[in-house]
Amino acid sequence: MNNSILVVVLASAVTYGTPLLYSALGELVAERSGVLNLGVEGMMLVGAVMGFWAVQTIPGPGPLVLIIAVCVAAIAAGLMALIHAFLVITLRANQIVSGLALTIFAGAGGLSSYLGNDLNLADAPAKHAFGAFFPHSMQTLPVVGPIFFEQNALVFVAWLFVGGVAFYLARTRPGLNLKAVGEAPAAADAMGINVTRTRYIHTVVGGAFAGIGGATFSLAITPQWVDGLTQGAGWIAIALVIFAFWRPALCLVGAYFFGAFAGLPFTLQARGVTVAPELFQALPYVMTILVLVTVSAAGARRRLGAPGALGTPYVREER
Amino acid sequence: MPAVSLHGITKRFPGVVANDGVDFEAAEGEVHALLGENGAGKSTLSNILTGLYRPDEGSVELYGERVEFDSPRDALNAGICMVHQHFRLVPPFTVAENVILGDTRGESGRFLVHPRHIERRVAELGERYRIAVDPRARVWQLSLGEQQRVEILKALYREAKILILDEPTAVLTPQEAESLFITLRAMAAEGRTVIFISHKLHEVTAVADRVTVLRGGKTVATVDTAESTTQSLASLMVGREVDVATRVPREITIGGPVLELAGVGATGDRGAEALHDVTMTVRSGEIVAVAGVAGNGQRELAEAITGMRPTTAGTITVDGKPLKGGDAREAIHAGVAHVPEDRLHTGVAPSLSIASNTVLKSYRGAQIAHGPLLRLSAIKERALSLITNYDVRTSGPNVPARQLSGGNLQKVVLGREFSGEPRVLIAASPTRGLDVSAIETVHRYLREGATGGMGIVLISEDLDEILALADRIVVMYEGRIVGELDAETATKDALGLLMAGVTEPVA
Amino acid sequence: MIRVERRLEQPRWLSLAVPIGSLIVAFVVMTGVLLVTGHDPATTFRRLFDSAFLGSAELNATFVSATPLLFTGLCAAVAFRMQLFNIGGEGQLYVGAIFAAAAALLVSGVPGVVAIPLMIAAGALGGALFALIPAVLRAFLKTNEIIVSLMLNYVAALVLNYLIFDSLSYWRDTSSPEAKVFPQGKPLPDAASWPLSHIGGLELPFGLLLGIVIAGVVWVLYSRTRFGFEVQVIGDSPRAATYAGMRTRRKILAVMALSGAIAGIGGASQDGDVRHLLDARGLSAAGYGYAGIVVAALARYNPFAVVLVAFLLGGIQNAGYTLQGADFPSGLVGVMQGLILFCALGGELLIRHRIRFERRRPAESVA
Structure with a gap:
């Protein structure tokens, strides 16, 4: 039963969906503050490489090292996001160009490759990696075993993140402030909310989330360092935010949905079904375009959750 | 204390x-x-x-x-x-x-x-x-x-x-x-x-x-x-003695209708009906004011007449020719000029030069364009003559439009719109945000335009302005025309009640 | 306290000084990165410079690297000028390459004078058609063209992959047993190889010359024609354009098609100048489309500046390939490009704004 195709697909959906979920949540938080960061792919790769470096270098018991590694990944990617934040918030640079610059700077063929090369991380097996969180006996349970109990801790932590972000946005004062800054920065500013600070914090935190997403690859899924490890997951994460209408809970659903497409070709191949993998790999992109089209065709209520000030710098003292 | x-x-x-x-x-x-x-x-x-x-x-x-x-x-x-x-x-x-x-x-x-x-x-x-x-x-x-x-x-x-x-x-x-x-x-x-x-x-x-x-x-x-x-x-x-918005007597020679709206409807930005069954006529030589509280369809009315917004019902006729509607170019060619409400972002392209903005509507014409190519010298000449004729205070035609003060910017817009020799002018809040001397200038141009035979629609929220300039006043409320008054006899109280949608005679 | 204010007038010299300053700052930061990571900056830069610009062989290789950047740079510049953020140059280049390769394969046997124009036309057509997808969605449904063109890059890359690696398509070489095991594109006929122009020991690819001509055409189009005037107005204020009776929709379609066509010709040039087959892996590994946005931004969307910047970044890329190896820091090229662009973006602020440093407390007035 646990080998039935549905179970395998669902299990791989959760596995491959998890890095998407972290990164998309991060992007969601940044975009809710009005900052579009197209550098997710780059931040994920820097997170992946630095997380892997931490695991290989830091001595200590496995679980502790892994926790530290995740933090290192988050900090490294957060620093990348800080560059973007400085450029687009303080220097009011074009958010699209700056985000792309970040991907070129940090991504494959950029800083992540540079670091992976200089720190000699390639082709080495991981000293520690996230394994199944629950005992073996539970993993053999029918259906829930592979889908749920075989998963690693990062999968479950991601759920906490989803709940946390959803609660933060819906029920807390900083969350309310965040939404106000993303929707109507002039109104937020007039009510004494520090727009610049809010945007900085959430852009950097969003970057940190992407770092964890990257680390999910290098510490759990692969687990090793290969140049360009994330293979475009960062772009899918950006698509996912739109697909999820900027809502955390829908991000969860969408991440697993998109995750399924990432795993499906391998699963099918293993069963001797030859379907062009590109077909599935293209689906997240095509579906995101379709969602965008549907939303924009809906006309009047066109925004459906897109923050009103997304992509525009806020300048107070200009006439 | x-x-x-x-x-x-x-x-x-x-x-x-x-x-x-x-x-x-x-x-x-x-x-x-x-x-x-x-x-x-x-x-x-x-x-x-x-x-x-x-x-x-x-x-x-x-x-x-x-x-x-x-x-x-x-x-x-x-x-x-x-x-x-x-x-x-x-x-x-x-x-x-x-x-x-x-x-x-x-x-x-x-x-x-x-x-x-x-x-x-x-x-x-x-x-x-x-x-x-x-x-x-x-x-x-x-x-x-x-x-x-x-x-x-x-x-x-x-x-x-x-x-x-x-x-x-x-x-x-x-x-x-x-x-x-x-x-x-x-x-x-x-x-x-x-x-x-x-x-x-x-x-x-x-x-x-x-x-x-x-x-x-x-x-x-x-x-x-x-x-x-x-x-x-x-x-x-x-800083000097001024007349507070008094009517300036003007030779009025009213001719035939230049703009006729019959049962015009349009939707607003949110998709709701913004104009409903609007019927009005503007004749050559008169200034018809549209009064109303902001957001009661005046903007949509201006946009519908000037082709910036498609109509959903009715017909708009300029100088006897019906317009298809929803096409600004058609309206421009038919002789509709427009001084828009948002003069900085609609009336001009703010980062482009005064010269470019002078030909914003006429760049297609034979005097400015030579086939697909632009005649840059002709553009410059035209800008210089506008600057002189309308007394625009600026250091030259290459200055970006956004650097002009509100009054000078409005002179550029008016000068350009008048240069097309229009039959109808739609002026939406033409003096908002201007100082007194600029307001006087704009009013003078509008009066001169009407005297010259244009039909002018003045859309304004400023009742003083309306009472000082208009020959007739129509009042809009929730996208409809709820009343029409003769400007000579209209009072603010009467206008105010109509603006609030009260159409029954008050005892 | 730092205060940023909009400049009333933008001095002309700044628009030259700032990009140059950006380059210098980027190199200074890069020096820091190299020092921290234990590389000798002087040697690294020296080798970079040597293998990019010193010597005719090096320059020739740089011309080859610069060619695709010139096309994708123009692609971005043409669209960004109208505030139309086509970041799909990458995908449009792929589709151009696919179309041009198909054209070359279809007419094999005809002489170059027929084959080459056909490839250019096919590449332009492919790129334009692909760019029209986001354009139509934007023009008629107001769908955000940034995200759509971005997503389509991946779709195009997957199509490219599929044609060569996962199908027995028309483009794939199936002539020999090895070719079946190691998938690659069908070699294009000889007539489809674009000529090299020899100028004093230097070899200029035909694509590079074509790109320079296109840059000139774009400049005339944008600064001297009614079309360009409309693009300027729409780019500055779409409402003013509507007000002036400009057909914004048509212009979106036209500009996107033009932008895509230029990228598509870039794809054709890859087929004809460099690869002589539909090289799925080579094209998608290079990331020309994204680098093109860097080029365009650094050139401040000026077509002639795009030519210069493409040459410069082409040199860096070329050197990066040549020097790839154990003793040369890998990833350096991406880091350099990223840094240059960051500095250029920061510098843009200096062109448009004046920065004033103030004391924390404003001057006290006398009570």
Whole structure:
């Protein structure tokens, strides 16, 4: 039963969906503050490489090292996001160009490759990696075993993140402030909310989330360092935010949905079904375009959750 | 001891001194008007008082204590709230969420947000001050008048001691404005200080206890309203004796119809019906004013006639030829000129040069274009002649349009529109934000245009302007024309009732 | 306290000084990165410079690297000028390459004078058609063209992959047993090889010359024609354009098609100048489309500046390939490009704004 195709697909959906979920949540938080960061792919790769470096270098018991590694990944990617934040918030640079610059700077063929090369991380097996969180006996349970109990801790932590972000946005004062800054920065500013600070914090935190997403690859899924490890997951994460209408809970659903497409070709191949993998790999992109089209065709209520000030710098003292 | 006192406030912006050593004092429990023309420095002064701008020089005192505001938060904490001209509300939020936004005291200051408590409190406040709004409504669903109430509720919720209102009546009917004045008087009676910014003299005399007049960024005088007249205030404001919006007699030779609307309908930006069965005729040589509270379909009317907005019903006929509608180029060719409401972002392309903006509509024509190529020298010549003929104050035709002052920008727009020798001119709020001399110039051009045989539609929220310029007045309410009056005999009261949608004769 | 204010007038010299300053700052930061990571900056830069610009062989290789950047740079510049953020140059280049390769394969046997124009036309057509997808969605449904064109890059890359690696398509070489095991594109006929122009020992690819001509055409189009005037107005204020009776929709379609066509010709040039087959892996590994946005931004969307910047970044890329190896820091090229662009973006602020440093407290007035 646990080998039935549905179970395998669902299990791989959760596995491959998890890095998407972290990164998309991060992007969601940044975009809710009005900052579009197209550098997710780059931040994920820097997170992946630095997380892997931490695991290989830091001595200590496995679980502790892994926790530290995740933090290192988050900090490294957060620093990348800080560059973007400085450029687009303080220097009011074009958010699209700056985000792309970040991907070129940090991504494959950029800083992540540079670091992976200089720190000699390639082709080495991981000293520690996230394994199944629950005992073996539970993993053999029918259906829930592979889908749920075989998963690693990062999968479950991601759920906490989803709940946390959803609660933060819906029920807390900083969350309310965040939404106000993303929707109507002039109104937020007039009510004494520090727009610049809010945007900085959430852009950097969003970057940190992407770092964890990257680390999910290098510490759990692969687990090793290969140049360009994330293979475009960062772009899918950006698509996912739109697909999820900027809502955390829908991000969860969408991440697993998109995750399924990432795993499906391998699963099918293993069963001797030859379907062009590109077909599935293209689906997240095509579906995101379709969602965008549907939303924009809906006309009047066109925004459906897109923050009103997304992509525009806020300048107070200009006439 | 005054509640607010400002001494020697100076604030410079690139190229302008907005405030030049301004002194200002307002007492507890008074409604104090800040009167001045557009550009006199009223908004800058209030932005300094609310911590949005920092003064370059000068000091701010509240109840005798020197304060320094680094941000709007400091001002809010000191009990100062402001109702801006462009509301500072978050459209997708509910009324209650907007009210508590950024408030860090007591109940609403906790980390977690409990909207239900706040909703109750907001409802109570609304009833007490006669400005009730449904606390659960989303702001984007509210009318402008209701949104203004939310802004006042924000101040009341925060227990602001000092409330500043910037041109609050622009979005209200005269009757709604009366009701606002009652609310403001009630607030002052409780010991709050209300600072009322306006350039409308009759409002100032109606609501304020005292008036401080600003001119050219400087304080001119502070006077008791009881001891002043609109005439005396006007001369303080402008710096010379002026006629307050009187009708200028004009040779009127009315010809045949140049613009006819029959049963025109259109939808607004949100997809709702914005124009319903609008029928009107404008004849050659007359100025027809469209009066109404902002947001009652005037913008859509202007856009429908000029082809910027497709019509959903009815026909528009210019000079006897029916238009397909929804095509600005068609309207331009038919002879419709347009002075748009948003002159900086619609009337011109702000970053492009004056020269480019001079040919914004005529670049397709044979004098400017040579096949697909532009004749740059012809463009320059045309710009130079416009600058001379319309007395545009600028250093040259290559200056970006955004660097022009409001009045000079409007001259460029008018000059360009008149150069097309139009049959009809749609002028939407053509003098908003201009100083008195620029307003006079614009009015003169409009009168001359009508005398020259154009049919002019003047869309304005300023009743003084309408009464001074128009030959006929139609009133719009919720996308319909609810009445038509002869300008010679129309009164503000009659117009006000129509603007509020009251069409029954009042006993 | 730092204050940023809009400049009333933008001095002309700044628009030259700032990009140059940006380059210098980027190199200074890069020096820091190299020092921290234990590389000798002087040697690294020296080798970079040597293998990019010193010597005719090096320059020739740089011309080859610069060619695709010139096309994608123009692609971005043409669209960004109208505030139309086509970041789909990458995908449009792929589709151009696919179309041009198909054209070359279809007419094998005809001489170059027929084959080459056909490839250019096919590449332009492919790129334009692909760019019209986001354009139509934007023009008629107001769908955000940034995200759509971005997503389509991945779709195009997957199509490219599919054609060569996961199908027995028309483009794939199936002539020999090895070719079946190691998938690659069908070699294009000889007539489809674009000529090299020899100028004093230097070899200029035909694509590079074509790109320079296109840059000139774009300049004339944008600064001297009614079309360009409309693009300027729409780019500055779409409402003013509607007001003036400009057909914004048509212009969106036209500009996107033009932008895509230029990228598509870039793809054709890859087929004809460099690879001589549909090289799925080579094209998608290079990331020309994204680098093109860097080029355009650094050139401040000026077509002639795009030519210069493409040459410069082409040199860096070329050196990066040449020097790839154990003793040369890998990833350096991406880091350099990223840094240059960051600095250029920051510098843009200096062109449009003046920065004033103030004391924390404004001057006190005398009480």
